[in-house]
Amino acid sequence: MMLAGAEIDKTSVAYTSGSSGNVEPSVAIPAVQGSSKEAQVEALAQGLAMAPKLEPVDIQFSNITCTVNLGFTKGTKQILHGVNGRLRPRQLIAIMGPSGAGKSTLLDVLSGYRITGVGGAVFINGRGRIMKRFKKMSCYIQQDDRLQGLLTVGENMTLAADLKLPTKLDKYEKGEVIEDILTNLGLYEHMNTRGAQLSGGQRKRLSIALELINNPLVMFLDEPTTGLDSSSCTQVVQLCRSLAHQGRTIVCTVHQPSASLFALFDQVYVLAAGQCMYQGTTKNLVPYLEQSGIPCPIYHNPADYIIELSCGEYGHDKIELMSNKSENGRSLEWFDDSSSILSMEALRKKYPLSVLRETEPTGGDEETSQSNQRSVLIKRGFLKAKRDSTMTHLRLIVNVLVGIMLGSLFIEAGNEGSRVLENYNLLFAILMHHMMSPMMLTILTFPSEMSVLSKEHFNRWYSLGSYYISITLVDLPVSIVGCAIFSVIVYTMSAQPLDIVRFAMFFAISLYTVLVAQSLGLMIGAVFSVVNGTFLGPTISVPMMMFAGFGVTLRDLPNYLYWGSYISYLRYGLEGFIGAIYGLGRPVLDCNKALYCHYKHPRTFLNEVAMSPDMFWWDVLALTAYVFVLRIAAFILLKWKLNAVR
């Protein structure tokens, strides 16, 4: 398939992973000549080479209700009031209605995204919907384009193909699928453009392209035209129309389409205040209004008129009237061939159970194995880290600068008997650094990942477990390198004992503290927004510091607060540091800078701060347990959060 009016030299495009981990086309992307918008729209109408192979899907929904909880004392609110409807195959269907009518909610329910507070039934080809099977044949593209902005169009597509197409396909076969989709969606010439640099219309088309990779039979799109100019709107709707006519059922919510855009839809479903106003073909809307006694004024866009009616601009009795006339979506009268629309029984006969065998979900929820998901996600993670070089460099630079700063402030404090308390302060300051930077970084960055995760996970790109393992592994090298650089700088500048075992102990405690802080950040970031997390993170850190045994020693902690020292991971960190620096039978310290050194004998100091140097392995054990417990807790919270938003 070639873009109309465009000349593309289609030397075979194969997608390879470069040695740097970049996912790049193995041939240069040729320039497109004469690619006008009209030509692209025309091209979009021609359809993909990859038409669905399975039987089209006829969806019926009956008595759908949706109730949300407004909070403790505010009770509940019903958004959808027992609506019914029929979404016919090979049709582009618009769900229309005024703002707040419940369009997105209905789409959420029909796609299976919303599960809480939902009543009623959805039937697929005459049989009750089995969610696992339905998710395999459908996709949901939400209003905000949840794309990987750091990756190019080609990379986004290649990674999606690696996650969604069978692993037995080689890169050339996957490349063919990608090429077909991108060419048809007018994105071929933007192959090397990063997601963040695409225009609104292109972003929307890329969102559709990504979901088209595994060729779904049913597509739900929430407001695909919002924020686009009229030409881009037409492109997107024209594209949906051609995809629908290839054998897919495509349902979009739209706000207030222009007359020409409205005419591109085959079927319309109008909602007002959670009730159905009209269901039928686009061209039957005008006769429907006429027969209802509320004819559309001449030269008035019928789409605008029915929205005005649904808003109650012509009286609330009209809403009642239309809801009754459409039987809240039960009436099929306004479909073109209403008499030939198959009943549920007829549909079951047409699609006998044996046909369903082909769509029988096997194995896990996702298309590829867990190990493939992990390796693709790890590749994507490293690619993103490389692209987001500012963040990666910033993390390393911060470690270098803070290391130099602390090293200069406490220069050569480590081997001097008169500066033991200073050195103690340094060890605590190091813990603060290892606690705050990774925790705050995770709290600030993770919530922005959530929307992409939610979309990709819902559309079965990968399991949450694979995602979680991949983000843990991808972050580890930068954390280790940053922590190692910091440790070397601060350890040598502050003249701690030059002993490889002590340094290894010091580094191990530092890294563990970083990992615990990161896990805590992940727990907070998974559940709370950036604003709430930014408040909560430092607030939780205060008791951690209070009970670390610094300032108020563990000996002086009141009995009724002693439990706090067991839950403060900084206590284990500080005790571990003390063990590394002053344990292992450290000999008497130099006393060159003062006449009297009170802490010349490390034992005196250890006694005074009430810390035992022999606890090092217990401290390591406690920090290991902390990392595991917090990581598992963060995973459970993440899973809960993904379901709670539904």
Ligand SMILES: Nc1ncnc2c1ncn2[C@@H]1O[C@H](COP(=O)(O)OP(=O)(O)OP(=O)(O)O)[C@@H](O)[C@H]1O
């Ligand atoms: N989780 C929720 N809690 C409380 N109210 C909700 C919730 N979700 C939706 N609503 C309310 O339900 C109504 C319908 O919302 P919905 O987003 O489905 O409307 P819409 O027709 O898609 O509107 P728009 O076109 O403006 O996006 C709105 O009044 C909205 O405030």
